[in-house]
Amino acid sequence: MKWFVTLKTTFKDKFFKSNLKKNFVDLEKGKQLYSTSHFQEAIIHLDNVVNYEFDSKAYELRASCFQKLEHHYKAIEDFDKVIEFNPLEFSYYYHRAVSKKAVFDFTGQIQDLHNCIHYYKKNKNIEVGLLKTFETDLINAGNHIEKLKYNISSFHHNSYLEIKALLNDCFYQIKKIRLKRNKIRTPFRQIKKKGYQL
Structure with a gap:
């Protein structure tokens, strides 16, 4: 039974670390796409980040993308979350x-x-x-x-x-x-x- 708990913990740690790495990659890709005015593509990567964890920078960038694309109700929702955080x-x-x-x-x-x-x-x-x-x-x-x-x-x-x-x-x-x-x-x-x- 102890080996099962150890295996489960190890699997959870690896899964968590791989998701953190993926989130970091998605956030950086979102930033890059935002800076080159590819807002729709940036939103896809930023969605991946905010779906996994709360990241105020991802919400802020996604809100700015929504604003640029004139999806203002969605931008307001994301700015609400960013303001709640800071x-x-x-x-x-x-x-x-x-x-x-x-x-x-x-x-x-x-x-x-x-x-x-x-x-x-x-x-x-x-x-x-x-x-x-x-x-x-x-x-x-x-x-x-x-x-x-x-x-x-x-x-x-x-x-x-x-x-x-x-x-x-x-x-x-x-x-x-x-x-x-x-x-x-x-x-x-x-x-x-x-x-x-x-």
Whole structure:
């Protein structure tokens, strides 16, 4: 009986190691195909990875592939899983907001942009270009909500006033981030003007 347990354990270990190796190969192949814009083929390899185990990188890549192929509902599902695994990464919220916009879920887009900005402000490398992108997306989403406000009484269980408050908070947070960024940069400019070396 002991030999059977040993044989079973050995078989399980070999099977597990071979699957890990296969997952690694599939993930790398998926990355390679994604980088060469072969999204449909990349999804096949990434499916193999996520069917065997949870791998946030595989879900993230597969979500991006779905987005490129305009399968936005599937992209949203995969970004949901990635965000569940790492809820502090602002870029995941932004990418999911892009797909929500594509399926006309403007309330969801605004909520994701709000979360994106919330976690982005904790980032040490603030880029003006990204803030402008967030702001532009919020303005566009707000314009869509304004057009719909007379036709729909509630947007995905949120009232118009709640959405407007969320939009205003987003713009306020962006303003705070810009002010903070300018405060940090100002002393360095003053030092350079006076001729001091850093």
